[in-house]
Amino acid sequence: MCGPELITEATRHKIAAYAAEFRKVSRSPFGSGDEIGMLNLLSADKAREVVRRADGGAAIDLSVDLFMGMPSWVKAGDPPFQQWMTHTPDGTLLDNLTGAGDTQNRLVSYSGDAVSMYTHTGTHIDTLNHFGYHGEIWNGFSAAQHLSSRHWTRCGADKIPPIIGRGVLFDVAGLHGVDMLPDNYGIGAEDLRDALKKQGTTFSPGDIALVRTGRMTQWPDPVRYIDNSPGLNLSGARFLAEAGAAVIAGDNSALEQMPARDPENWQVVHTYLLGEAGVPIMELVDCEQLAAESLYEFAFLGAGLKIRGATGAPMRPLAMPLSR
Structure with missing residues (x-):
């Protein structure tokens, strides 16, 4: 399955979540110059193996269309598409x-x-400079030293490599026998463990986690899709980070439960994953076909636009069934 008890000591030292301190940005286990965090857990050998087994003739597009009037994050004054x-x-x-x-x-x-468009529009990746604490981001890079008048000079979208690896679906909506989780439902560690158990799926360090809430069934209603979204809570985020997720993706607009239950931090999962655990985030990832086909393990291929210094970038990820 997955969990701290199955992580070897050698691998544990590479997973930032184990050394994370509450509401403090972490230093990378991959060195003072690291700008991609747990994406370092991806490997060329694993990529070659997963591509060798991938059925390119049955590729599933996990992205959404970009169009005028689409659901997007505008609550903080960011521009619509x-x-x-x-x-x-x-x-x-x-x-x-x-x-x-x-x-x-x-x-x-x-x-x-x-x-x-806002760089966090549509299916996209959040880079490690998107959120942090007290003016600092992942690995101790600071706004005072590394933020120019136009963009960050560290941890931008241009640093994110092509993401090729084993993807694992956590169908939490399916676990509970519903098309969509209730509004503002918080997905915790128990939900994720139980989803793996029901699916008969394993999760290993360096895998890409996709969490299905069923929210994509409301697409493209700009109100029903965005407002009061179910998503990961801090318990669920810690579980995946400690399991060694290279990237964590969700089918909702912010990955996490919105609004958050933490009265002091309105983006508790974002700040934890990006600032403390060094795990990039993908959002608006369409998991509906994966769930419909009970495709819980697959080859994942995705690459974002190389926008220099950007806090996010559009992506068009693909999932491909794996041969045995």
């Missing part, structure tokens, strides 16, 4: 911005567009 045409065939005839002239513009129908 916007898209607009920058070139249209008729407009090109009128303004001739290309300088190609009327004859060529009639022949060549030119369309182009642009987008504007």
